[in-house]
Amino acid sequence: MHKASAAAVPVFKLYGETAVWPTPDLLHCESIPERSRLHDWEIKPHRHGDLVQLLYVQGGSAELEVEGVVSHVQQPALQVVPALSVHGFRFSRDVQGHVLSLALPLVEQLGAVLDSPPLARAACYPAAEQRRYLDALFDSIAEEYSTQQPGRELMLQSLISALLVWVGRRSQALAHAETQGQDRGREHLQRFTRLLESHFREHRPIEQYASELGISAAHLNALCRRLAGQSALQLINQRLLLEAKRSLVYTAMTINQVSDSLGFSEPAYFSRFFKRGSGLSPKAFRLQR
Structure with a gap:
């Protein structure tokens, strides 16, 4: 039309x-x-x-x-x-x-x-x-x-x-149904955030988080985008990146130790992940602080 x-x-x-x-x-x-x-x-x-x-x-x-x-x-x-x-x-x-x-x-x-x-x-x-x-x-x-x-x-x-x-x-x-749907969505997002806080080092797939919430991965992604402005994977990666920055700034751990503490299989993978998220390598980020 x-x-x-x-x-x-x-x-x-x-x-x-x-x-x-x-x-x-x-x-x-x-x-x-x-x-x-x-x-x-x-x-x-x-x-x-x-x-x-x-x-x-x-x-x-x-x-x-x-x-x-x-x-x-x-x-x-x-x-x-x-x-x-x-x-x-x-x-x-x-x-x-x-x-x-x-x-x-x-x-x-x-x-x-x-x-x-x-x-x-x-x-x-x-x-x-x-x-x-x-x-x-x-x-x-x-x-x-x-x-x-x-x-x-x-x-x-x-x-x-x-x-x-x-x-x-x-x-x-x-x-009423729209209000209930919004309330349920916020509840799911809060539960996801709590689960993420406890398990972000385990690199769980989105499907596992969604299963624990009793919803589909697509539904979880849609809720995250609607209520947080980012996908579920982006929220997971942000939490990992935040913890990595904290460890690099406030601890004396080596980059390899930070990588291990965050559940990465190898330091090279951790370095690529960190640079993609922050624009700097872990070493350069630590030196500028």
Whole structure:
């Protein structure tokens, strides 16, 4: 999906329309194929100045881009598109689902009773085990929207309120899971640091540290890069280099003895390791201190 500059991104009431809001309601509901087939199944980047959209992909596949974040949807999922966010979609020809557009006054009115506004942040929520519930909810909204039954406005507000509660709960669950993941990551890194402090002289492979932590080597590397800015191997080498510098500066050990104390198989290997990490040979480093 091509990028568009902010100045070039059109602002539409509904995609492809610059006319006034097409309905007296504060919402608009249509199927995904209904509009996307008119544009060869691709909705180019645009934004809405005064409405929020909820796009529910029930079947087929879709590529959903909102503010530069792309979600590749192969299973039922609900995409939240906040007001003024740049977004564009690409759908498979067999796509099924609904697009619900809500005017900001309605969003603010219904969201006021919730703890936090659930439609203020762009997010894509997999339907997962809630698929039947979302299917029934969107089908009910679409049916109620297309008819003129007594109590229609109240029923639509009730159905949309239920949908906003669902989004709000999913948003909170996602935030909680992210926080837990960050906490677990920090815990793993702290445990790795403690293990490294005890065993850095043994030149253990990363896989052994990861196994003791109960995670994969790739996961350990990813955690180290994300939370410490370096790979696990870089942290191991830094700890060895630090101990080597301490020994060269604060002890009278020979370079061969320092090499042995740090678990290197031969002094030549230790010297190459030290020069690669510090830019100086062990002897030159000791002489300059």
